[in-house]
Amino acid sequence: MHKIAFDVMGSDKGLIPAINAGLHFLQNHHDVEIFFVGNQKAIENHLATVPNCPKNYQIIDTPEVIGMDGGIMDIRRKPDSSLVKALELVKNKSVDGMLTGGSSAAFIAGAHFILGEFEGVGKPGFMPTWPTIVENHTVLFLDAGANTDNSAQDLYNFAKMATIYAQTVLHQERPRVSLLNIGEEKSKGKDVHREAYELLKADQKLNFQGNIEAREMISGSTDIIVTDGFSGNIALKAMEGALKNLMKVIKTTLTKSLIRKIPALFLKKAFKEVGTKFDYKNYAGAILLGVNGVVFKSHGSSDEQAFGSTLRMTYEAIQGDVLAKIKTKMEVES
Amino acid sequence: MHKIAFDVMGSDKGLIPAINAGLHFLQNHHDVEIFFVGNQKAIENHLATVPNCPKNYQIIDTPEVIGMDGGIMDIRRKPDSSLVKALELVKNKSVDGMLTGGSSAAFIAGAHFILGEFEGVGKPGFMPTWPTIVENHTVLFLDAGANTDNSAQDLYNFAKMATIYAQTVLHQERPRVSLLNIGEEKSKGKDVHREAYELLKADQKLNFQGNIEAREMISGSTDIIVTDGFSGNIALKAMEGALKNLMKVIKTTLTKSLIRKIPALFLKKAFKEVGTKFDYKNYAGAILLGVNGVVFKSHGSSDEQAFGSTLRMTYEAIQGDVLAKIKTKMEVES
Structure with a gap:
């Protein structure tokens, strides 16, 4: 029980x-x-x-x-x-x-x-599970805001913890780990990112893929994204806001006139599918890892x-x- | 000339x-x-x-x-x-x-x-102009990534420069200024955000609205958002990626079957309207201020x-x- x-x-x-x-x-x-x-x-x-x-x-x-x-x-x-x-x-x-x-x-x-x-864990991290545009694929993201600042060692610990989580709960054998940064080159970001890059890369047990830019967060190209709590919180909320606001604009645009309302009605189920896929309600939880x-x-x-x-x-x-x-x-x- | x-x-x-x-x-x-x-x-x-x-x-x-x-x-x-x-x-x-x-x-x-x-300006900032969901309203956002780190004084300078830009180029009389942060309360964020909050608030010539969360970036509730270059770059790209990927999912979902393709065809113009509104091509430029x-x-x-x-x-x-x-x-x- x-x-x-x-x-x-x-x-x-x-x-x-x-x-x-x-x-x-x-x-x-x-x-x-x-x-x-x-x-x-x-x-x-x-x-x-x-x-x-x-x-x-x-x-x-x-x-x-x-x-x-x-x-x-x-x-x-x-x-x-x-x-x-x-x-x-x-x-x-x-x-x-x-x-x-x-x-x-x-x-x-x-x-x-x-x-x-x-x-062995300096700071715990908030880890939500996010939908991606790939069918039946989610991405683990941490820290989403338990901290305002994190060290390179914290980011490395996040990657290790999330990897076990992905293996155990999501049954991913060798989950891909990426580091959120402002560019793909290893020289990008602040000292903390360059240090974290080296720590992540040196650990052969991690399937480290390098840096990832925020525009790839839900593209499905990785399984785990590690970041400090400040940037993580900003990134998640920016994405959440963009998705919510875009759906709002689409709704307004599609119901502006009767001539649009009728075909839009036929697509209600399709819109519901999209809405459900990115509805925070299905991804409302975050573990404090x-x-x-x-x-x-x-x-x-x-x-x-x-x-x-x-x-x-x-x-x-x-x-x-x-x-x-x-x-x-x-x-x-x- | x-x-x-x-x-x-x-x-x-x-x-x-x-x-x-x-x-x-x-x-x-x-x-x-x-x-x-x-x-x-x-x-x-x-x-x-x-x-x-x-x-x-x-x-x-x-x-x-x-x-x-x-x-x-x-x-x-x-x-x-x-x-x-x-x-x-x-x-x-x-x-x-x-x-x-x-x-x-x-x-x-x-x-x-x-x-x-x-x-009098420590570091210049990249400033794109972004569409919001409010008709004919854009938001100025800086620094979008010219720097990886910024001081409170930098953020304050950004606000002053962007205010004049908004007044001169966008003809906004008293543009609202907000500070990107992980929560609305003034105690949120790192030291740099709390210091910037005080600097912004103390200047009566600025129309400072307090902190803003990343989910409000395109909601149209402010005219200028100031942030450090690292977070700014992450926020913008997260938003860009979310919008792009959501449009992609919608397209796939709406063309999955013939029964959807036909009503979707009638809405082509409507989708184009939405697509154009949030198309980076119409907002591809950023001034280095x-x-x-x-x-x-x-x-x-x-x-x-x-x-x-x-x-x-x-x-x-x-x-x-x-x-x-x-x-x-x-x-x-x-």
Whole structure:
């Protein structure tokens, strides 16, 4: 039985989408027990309205909530919050992993203080899984913003951790690793990039492909992209914004006149296909890689579908025992 | 008469698209004289094939070319290259501005060595003009990659220079300035961002709007985005790649079956509208802001349309006398 703590508080849309995602997941996964962490009364009130409610859950009552604007200090200030409790369940091994839709800053700080980092890993990194234009292919991207600054050694560690993740969870035998940079030549970028390039290249166990430019992020030409947290966050959000805004422009342009609306109607399914492919809701989760626990952050505005996707990722990481594999490798080599 | 030096060598597609763009521009602008800089024989050979060729051009024969992979050292190594000659024409005021589709690295180095920076400007920045989803609205973005690192003072200088550019060339009375960062709160980012935030905020002459996240880059919510060259390059290319790849996916999805191809055919014009709006060819040019001369770089893979758009930008910058205005302001305040 895999046990997952689910902090259902603190995200934008309230606890109902989170609980619904959990119940839906339980219906399809009989090897999972979920610990809903949050306001017991509110959780029970909602559960009472659900017909044929699955039973393999527990409720961990927590009186406090860290809101979306919560910061590092809230981890100390609110020891009875759902986020802190969920992380503690991971710490004391009551569960195998956790997820939350709450504040990223508080989540990162909490994971750091409560769980601690692996030996041999300087800084953990946020790693989302992104769709690419290649059918059934995704790309792992880290750090997406757990840090504002990273050393060359951090980037090298990211590559090693992500490689094991890709092998274990995505069943890629020899995942290609690329370094995000402003040009393909090895001389490009800042000192940190040139140093990281050498570290990555020297490790024969990594399938290092060299530098990659940001315009290739979703072209499917690589499996893992490593970068510092500042650039990573900028790159991901630039891409997210571009995709969202382009879809918006297309919608406006195609419905400007009746003569367009009619053929557009026939293409509704096709547009839905494209929309689904690049919908963040299907890729809402990011693991914080490098701390002692399987801990996932779901997008702050996650709905039931988004939480469902993050729950699936949490489950897959637990099932693959990815953490133990990474930990062993990192500690042996450090 | 506005005089423009056009380095027609060194770009990906050869000199014909460059020359054609120049001739087309001359046909529509009788107040312009173009100095085609490059291999005279090759230029003349092409001109001989053009019917009703406009006459208001000169050819500056240069025996050397700096290729797309050219670097900083080539400026010294190839003093008789078209790029160096075009920059020298600006330097000795034989022309009012120049453009090139050649190597960015050589162009930046050449502009630096030959023209020098303004007093009061630490580092010049590359500034492209980007479309947004708002009708007839563009956003100025710098530095897009002239530097790999920038100080808070650099970012502040960028904001001041771009504000005058927006006022002069885009006729925006009080252009909104935003700082690219990983979150909206003023505490976000690295030291350089927090310092830049304070500098920008303290200057009452700037219409500073605070931090902006990369997902808002083309949403039209601001007029000028300042950032360091590394993040700026990553952000722009991430956006460029996302737009290009999404259009590709849409095309594939819409032409998968005959039943889709037919309604898609009716929407061809609509798609073209969207495609044109976000086509880099209409925004291929970037000014290097902060050096003593109106100098534009066009995308390395520029075709006639792209060169035409960069030529138009060069013309507008010269016509608005934007450089003198920026120079005066920067030197007075430094």
